[in-house]
Amino acid sequence: MRHTRHGWWLEEAGDVTPTRPLEGDAAADVVIVGGGYLGLWTAWHLLELEPELDIVVLEAAVCGHGPSGRNGGFCETLWGDAQTLREKAGDAAALTVCRASEDAVRGIGAWCEANEVDAWYRQAPMLRVATTESQVGSWDETVRAASALGAPEEVVSVSAEEVRGRCASPLFLGGALYQLNATVQPARLALGLRAKLLERSVRIHERTEVTRLGRDGSVETRSGRVTASSAVLSVNSAAAGFPGYRLSLAVASSHIVLTEPIPEVLEEIGWTGGEAIVDSRTLVHYTRTTRDGRIAFGWGGGTMGFGSRRVDRLELAPDVIARTRESLIRFFPQLRGRAVTHAWGGPIDVSPTHLPIFGSRGRVHHGFGFTGNGVGPTYLGGEILARLALDRRDERTRLAIVEPDRKLFPPEPFRYVGSSLIRRALLAKDAAEDAGRRPSTATSLVASLPHRLGLRLPR
Ligand SMILES: Cc1cc2nc3c(=O)[nH]c(=O)nc-3n(C[C@H](O)[C@H](O)[C@H](O)COP(=O)(O)OP(=O)(O)OC[C@H]3O[C@@H](n4cnc5c(N)ncnc54)[C@H](O)[C@@H]3O)c2cc1C
Numbered sequence: 150m151r152h153t154r155h156g157w158w159l160e161e162a163g164d165v166t167p168t169r170p171l172e173g174d175a176a177a178d179v180v181i182v183g184g185g186y187l188g189l190w191t192a193w194h195l196l197e198l199e200p201e202l203d204i205v206v207l208e209a210a211v212c213g214h215g216p217s218g219r220n221g222g223f224c225e226t227l228w229g230d231a232q233t234l235r236e237k238a239g240d241a242a243a244l245t246v247c248r249a250s251e252d253a254v255r256g257i258g259a260w261c262e263a264n265e266v267d268a269w270y271r272q273a274p275m276l277r278v279a280t281t282e283s284q285v286g287s288w289d290e291t292v293r294a295a296s297a298l299g300a301p302e303e304v305v306s307v308s309a310e311e312v313r314g315r316c317a318s319p320l321f322l323g324g325a326l327y328q329l330n331a332t333v334q335p336a337r338l339a340l341g342l343r344a345k346l347l348e349r350s351v352r353i354h355e356r357t358e359v360t361r362l363g364r365d366g367s368v369e370t371r372s373g374r375v376t377a378s379s380a381v382l383s384v385n386s387a388a389a390g391f392p393g394y395r396l397s398l399a400v401a402s403s404h405i406v407l408t409e410p411i412p413e414v415l416e417e418i419g420w421t422g423g424e425a426i427v428d429s430r431t432l433v434h435y436t437r438t439t440r441d442g443r444i445a446f447g448w449g450g451g452t453m454g455f456g457s458r459r460v461d462r463l464e465l466a467p468d469v470i471a472r473t474r475e476s477l478i479r480f481f482p483q484l485r486g487r488a489v490t491h492a493w494g495g496p497i498d499v500s501p502t503h504l505p506i507f508g509s510r511g512r513v514h515h516g517f518g519f520t521g522n523g524v525g526p527t528y529l530g531g532e533i534l535a536r537l538a539l540d541r542r543d544e545r546t547r548l549a550i551v552e553p554d555r556k557l558f559p560p561e562p563f564r565y566v567g568s569s570l571i572r573r574a575l576l577a578k579d580a581a582e583d584a585g586r587r588p589s590t591a592t593s594l595v596a597s598l599p600h601r602l603g604l605r606l607p608r
Contacts, residue, residue, distance in 0.1 A: 150406075154464050156219045156493030157407050158336035165340060167211050168347070171354040171373040177205040179538050180368050180377040182359045184212030186523060187516050188383035189342040190531025191538070192351050193260075198535055204351045205375055207368065209358035209387075213339025216385060216495040216523070221405060221435050221447045223425045224257055224331040224524045225275060226250040228303050230504050231294035237502070238549035244298045246548050251329050253528040257338070258331060260528075266341030268333045269440050273423035275330035278312055280320040280480075281582040284429035288325035303328050316420040318480050332425050332437050333524065359384075362391060364511030379538040382515040383530075385523075386454065386496040393510060396557040397500075398518050399568055400454030404469045404494035405447040406477055412442030414483050430579050431596070432572070433521075434476055444484070446477040449521055450576060451494055453568040464494050479583075497521050501556040507533045508552040514538050571595060 151157075179195060181188045184206050192204050206212070227234070227250035234243035254272075261270045279285040288306065295304040309323045347353060361369040366380040382388060386400040415421055415438055427435045432450035439445060451469045470492045478485055500506055500518025505526050507516045514537040516530040529545075536546045545551075558564050574595035581588040588596070 150489050150492055152465065152467065152470060152492040154493065155214060156405065157491040158222070158334055159214060159218045160491075161334065162218070162336035162340050165211065165343070167355040168353045171207060171357045171370055171375070173372070174374045174376075175205060175352075177352070177375055177377045178203045179205075179379045179381065180366065180375045181206045181381045181383060182362060182368060183382070183384035183387070184208030184343065184353060184355070185215050185217035185383065185385060186339060186342070186527035187385075187530050187534070188381065189213070189339065189346060190528050191381050191383060191534040192346050192531075193342065194531045194535035195538065196349055196351070198539060198541070205377070206346070206351060206353045207357045207359050207370060207375065208353065208355045211355050212343040212353060213336060216497075217339040217527075218336035219405075219493055219495050220335045220524060221425075221437060221445060222269075222333045222335045222524065223275065223427075223435060223437065223522075224254055224270070224333050225425075225522050226254055226327070226329055226525060227504070227522070228295060228327055228329075229277075229291060229522070231298060231304075232290050233502055233504060234549060235294055235297070237553065240298055242549040243294075244300070245544070246550055247298065247300070247303070249529055249545065249548055250526060254329055254331055254525045257333070257525065257528050261338070261341070264341070264345050266337070266345070268338035268341055270331055270333050270338075271423045272329070272331045273425070275327040275425045275427070276307075276312060276315060276324050277327065277427050277429060278324035279322045280428045280430075280434075281585075282322065283582045285323050287429040292325055314419065315422055315424050316426060317418040319482065320480055330425055331525075332423060334440070335524065338524075362513060364513055366512035378512065379540075380513045381534050381538055382513055382517075383534070385517060385519075386498040388498065388515065388517040394515070394517070396560060397506065397555075399499040399558050399564055401449065401497040401499050401568070401572075402451030402454065402464070402466070402469075402494055403447055403449045403497050403521060404451050404466060404473050405445055405492065406470060406473050406489045407439075407446075407491040408444045408477075408484060409488040409490050410442040411444065411484065411487055414481070414487070415442055415444075417483060418481065430582075431575050432579065434480070436477075436480065444477070444481065446473065446480070448473040448476060449497065450572070453565060453572055454496060464496070466494060469494065501558060502553070504550055504553070505530060506553060507537070507550055509537050
């Protein structure tokens with residue numbers, strides 16, 4: 150098994166030659182800090198709005214080599230957050246956000262087609278399943294929320310039989326179908342976007358870490374400076390390292406293992422429809438198939454980060470990979486003895502509400518907090534940030550995820566200690582439920598703390 154930082158998707162997508170780092174001073178209309186999906190979609194949408202705009206992207210490593218090139222490739226809507234949105238913003242606003250997130254999922258497919266980027270975009274419903282009795286019905290609230298918003302067809306309960314008809318895992322006890330969803334090869338999407346922006350003359354400087362960001366939109370690196378009318382901060386979990394953002398997000402981690410091609414196993418279990426599948430625990434398992442007949446299987450149960458640091462330690466976590474492999478076999482016992490060829494992981498930017506957050510501080514416009522659901526929503530985020538950067542207001546900038554009420558995490562070291570304790574309780578709770586036992590009262594109490602505090606963990 151190759152356990153690397155970058156993972157298989159980037160290997161499959163092929164090498165790119167890094168662009169030149171920034172040397173000296175430069176000026177631009179908009180400077181974008183961070184070249185993952187969010188920064189790159191922002192650049193794309195800026196050009197859609199104003200084709201002549203002069204845009205500089207500064208990327209600490211290589212665009213798309215962070216989580217954007219290494220994720221599970223679930224391209225989701227925000228329907229899973231419908232109830233939270235209703236509580237925060239009311240029904241009309243919640244529906245508008247969910248519909249805008251649908252536009253994003255479709256928009257990515259349309260973009261791939263129009264730009265001839267083969268990112269393996271494939272639309273198929275997402276299945277949220279129960280793998281223990283305690284998880285059965287955990288989707289009811291979302292099903293009810295979709296119905297209350299007048300869109301009962303978007304999230305539908307399905308029986309154990311129907312779930313197993315789509316994918317015959319012995320663990321699946323029922324579930325819900327999220328109608329609009331797609332999967333992508335995430336690295337092909339990120340690198341395709343990077344290539345198209347270079348074609349459109351966006352100045353991308355890689356291996357260029359931003360060390361200071363002024364509210365006036367000025368940006369400093371170790372070897373230069375950019376002055377611009379607007380700056381966009383799109384650095385994912387690294388936002389926690391920028392002044393003013395330290396309490397806005399927490400950093401968790403997620404990890405993936407990938408099997409060798411096993412098309413005959415997929416046939417045997419009837420999993421040929423391309424459905425993305427998540428279970429219903431707090432630290433979710435998520436799994437999907439690939440175009441060449443593999444299973445990618447991930448787990449959001451990795452360790453927590455301290456502030457924005459220790460990301461390297463989060464990425465390479467052999468113990469987490471070992472547990473993820475064990476879960477893969479529990480889901481699909483047919484894979485015993487078959488090779489797991491690759492493993493990797495990366496940081497997750499956890500927002501207090503589970504919803505992404507967009508907004509402005511002076512001339513800096515930010516987006517973060519995707520909480521493990523960024524592939525689809527970063528497209529929408531790019532539309533929002535492009536408008537904020539140009540000081541244009543329309544239905545996108547009026548969405549309830551723009552300048553939401555501020556909810557903060559506690560400062561370090563309390564955040565790290567608290568979130569690590571909660572993670573441990575969640576692991577104990579999940580292990581007890583997997584074994585058909587009731588978790589202890591103390592475990593249940595600690596595991597329920599995020600919910601009681603109004604905080605939502607990945608998925
Ligand atoms: C293992 C894993 C699985 C996931 N699975 C899914 C999934 O299936 N579906 C889904 O929707 N989401 C998933 N996610 C989350 C998803 O990948 C992210 O939400 C999404 O990629 C966020 O895009 P981004 O542009 O905000 O961040 P990133 O892709 O992290 O891009 C941010 C960029 O900023 C750069 N940067 C950081 N600091 C600086 C600095 N100081 N100066 C300059 N540049 C800087 C980084 O190098 C990076 O390239 C997963 C994440 C992980 C780690």
